[in-house]
Amino acid sequence: MNPGDISPLTILIAAIFTNNILLSNYLGMCSFIALSRRLDTAVGMGLAVTFVSTFTTALNWVIYHRVLARGALSFLPGGLGDRIQLEIFALIVFIAVIAAFVQVVEMVLERFSPAMHQALGLFLPLITVNCAILGVALFMVIRGYGFFQAVAYGFGSGLGWLLAVLLMAGLRRRLRFSTVPRGLEGVGITLIVTGIMAMAFMAFAGMVRIQ
Amino acid sequence: MTTLLASLLVFLLLMELLVAGILLARRFLRPRGPxxxxxxxxxxxxxxxxxxxxxxxxxxxxxxxxxxxxxxxxxxxxxxxxxxxxxxxxxxxxxxxxxxxxxxxxxxxxxxxxxxxxxxxxxxxLDAREREARVVSNILVAPGITHLVLAVPEDFTFHAGQYVQLRIPDPDGAAGVFRAYSIASDPAVRGTLELAVKLVPGGLGSPWLHARRPGDVLSFTGPYGEWRLEPDPAVGLLLVGGGVGLTPLRAILHEAATRCPDKPVHFFFGARSQDDLFWTDRLDALAARLPRGSATYALSHEPEGSSWSGARGFVHEAVDAAWEPEGPVQVFLCGPPPMIDALRPILDERGVEPERVFTDAF
Structure with a gap:
């Protein structure tokens, strides 16, 4: 099936369940482990990731396809636009766009919703270096998504990350009361549980297919 | 060549746009005074x-x-x-x-x-002022630990267990940054401050302080800290210091020896090896002024078969082996966090009330 034909809704569902960015690509691990310790921080970070991933994916899609992609600048005179090659800069540009977006969002929140800023304030800067967000932008290019597909993918990946981190926060609450072998406490057991969770999510694999 | 230059130009333009966006947002969104x-x-x-x-x-x-x-x-x-x-x-x-x-x-x-x-x-x-101090001497007493003696204004007073903050010049900023150091000297002696500074390689404060020479002038604020020695001689005292954590405990020993020498005082000092012990002659002299006092040194990494005849192992093990409270007791612990964590269950076991335990982990 041509990737351009998949409906955005399918991509959204797939990004949450079958192609969960965290459980199938193991991206966004560091903040996942650090913030799944408590349920409230997990919710805060999950919402922040969803928000940022949705909007930066849209922004990055526009910048990639209107500026960076081959031939996007062909309106420039003298055939210059066709010779310019910017695809190699995609990685750096994506990171910069994400960082700038997060900065601006932080300032907007600080100004207009101090309560929200208090709740998400700590998580927003962390997102700048969250590889899940960058991963979404890069996958969107590799898979050749259209704009709405990309936005659905970004939103779905954010929700998928939120789902995974919420599940893990719930599991870790139980882990606190169980006897974990010495040396596996904390990060070790979390990684093992994440692996088992990823296998459990493979049960969704037949549901939809996007790649 | 034009391809390369034009590509770079567009790329830089894109980056400039992003920066401009952030600056604009900051200009309009950041709350401004007064x-x-x-x-x-x-x-x-x-x-x-x-x-x-x-x-x-x-x-x-x-x-x-x-x-x-x-x-x-x-x-x-x-x-x-x-x-x-x-x-x-x-x-x-x-x-x-x-x-x-x-x-x-x-x-x-x-x-x-x-x-x-x-x-x-x-x-x-609100009353704390910034004062000037002159370096009297600055001598290494153990590997990486320097004994810094400062001449300070006579009107500066402090309690045992308190600390001062020294202003360290910051290579990036004119104002400098502050670093806290516990006072080791006798609170009864005016005009002199003694500190022990452990060298943290790559740190901002300690390398600069290690490089100070007699006559250099630096500035400090303080004193700070809520540690207070209980003057009641019936209340015993347990002091446990690891490495440079000994510093505030020496001041407390001074104050105890001057104000309430009848107190039962047990002092434990943990270090890695004999080379890392410092101020032992002063500490022994202080302990000798306390008829019910004892000083124990525990070495955790002293080579087997060396000349050391004192306790071996970690300092919390020495406390566990040798210390029993004689009635109510006040406890001061200063050292690395693992030392303090290891001591808490030992104190709990002997019924020490948690609010009588004062800790400083660094």
Whole structure:
């Protein structure tokens, strides 16, 4: 099936369940482990990731396809636009766009919703270096998504990350009361549980297919 | 060639646009002053720009304690924000008890001044001034630990267990940063401060302090800290120091020997090997002035078969083996966090009340 034909809704569902960015690509691990310790921080970070991933994916899609992609600048005179090659800069540009977006969002929140800023304030800067967000932008290019597909993918990946981190926060609450072998406490057991969770999510694999 | 240049140009243009976007947003979105800051209902200052409360207080000459340079890791810069009440950030939650949070305490380095603010700090901090000190001597007493003796103004007084903050020049900023060091010298001796400074390679404060020579002048604020020796001779005293954590305990020994020599005092000092022990002659002399006092040195990494005849193993093991409380007791622990964590169950087991245990982990 041509990737351009998949409906955005399918991509959204797939990004949450079958192609969960965290459980199938193991991206966004560091903040996942650090913030799944408590349920409230997990919710805060999950919402922040969803928000940022949705909007930066849209922004990055526009910048990639209107500026960076081959031939996007062909309106420039003298055939210059066709010779310019910017695809190699995609990685750096994506990171910069994400960082700038997060900065601006932080300032907007600080100004207009101090309560929200208090709740998400700590998580927003962390997102700048969250590889899940960058991963979404890069996958969107590799898979050749259209704009709405990309936005659905970004939103779905954010929700998928939120789902995974919420599940893990719930599991870790139980882990606190169980006897974990010495040396596996904390990060070790979390990684093992994440692996088992990823296998459990493979049960969704037949549901939809996007790649 | 044109391909390369044109591509780079477009790329740079894109980056400039992003930066311009951020600057524009900052220009229009950042709250701007003036804000009114009220300190203890008595001092009112007008601030022109938004910054952290800590930076504003330092600029106003209010020297609240802080040893981490505003990163939110030391938890010393507690102030009470009376109005407006704001919730704590997660960084602060680790350093404030629920009762403190309910009372409005915040860490000044984490509070951004974005509106009028009324705060309360202890009066002694409002009185703390920045003073000048001259280096009298600066001698290595153990590997990486220097004994820094400072001549200070005669009107500077402190309690045993308190600390001062030294101003360290910051290569990036004109104002410099502050680093906290416990006072080791006798509180009864005016005009002299003794500190022990452990070298932290790559650190900002300790390498600079290690390089000071006699005659150099530096400035400090303080004293800070709520450690107070219980003067009642019936209350025993347990002091456990690891490495350079010995520093405030020496001052407490001085004060105990002067003010309440009848106290049962047990002093334990943990180090790696004989080379790492320092000030033992002074400590022994102090212990000798306390008829019910003892000093124990425990070495954790002393080579087998060496000339050492004292205790071996970690200092908490020495405490566990040799110490029993004789009635009520006040405990001061100063050293690396694992040492303090290892000592807590030992103290619990012997029925020491947690509110009588004072700790400083670094």
């Amino acid at each position: 804000f009114k800051l009220t300190i203890n209902d008595t001092r009112e200052v007008v601030l022109d720009e938004s910054d952290t409360l800590m930076n504003h207080l330092y600029a106003q000459g209010v020297f609240i304690p802080s040893s981490c340079g505003g990163r939110g890791t030391c938890g010393l810069c507690r102030v009470r924000v009376e109005a407006p009440r704001q919730p704590c950030t997660p960084v602060e939650e680790d350093h404030l008890t629920p009762a403190q949070r309910a009372a409005g305490f915040r860490l000044a380095c984490q509070v951004k001044v974005q509106s009028d603010l009324a705060i309360r700090v202890p009066d002694e901090i």
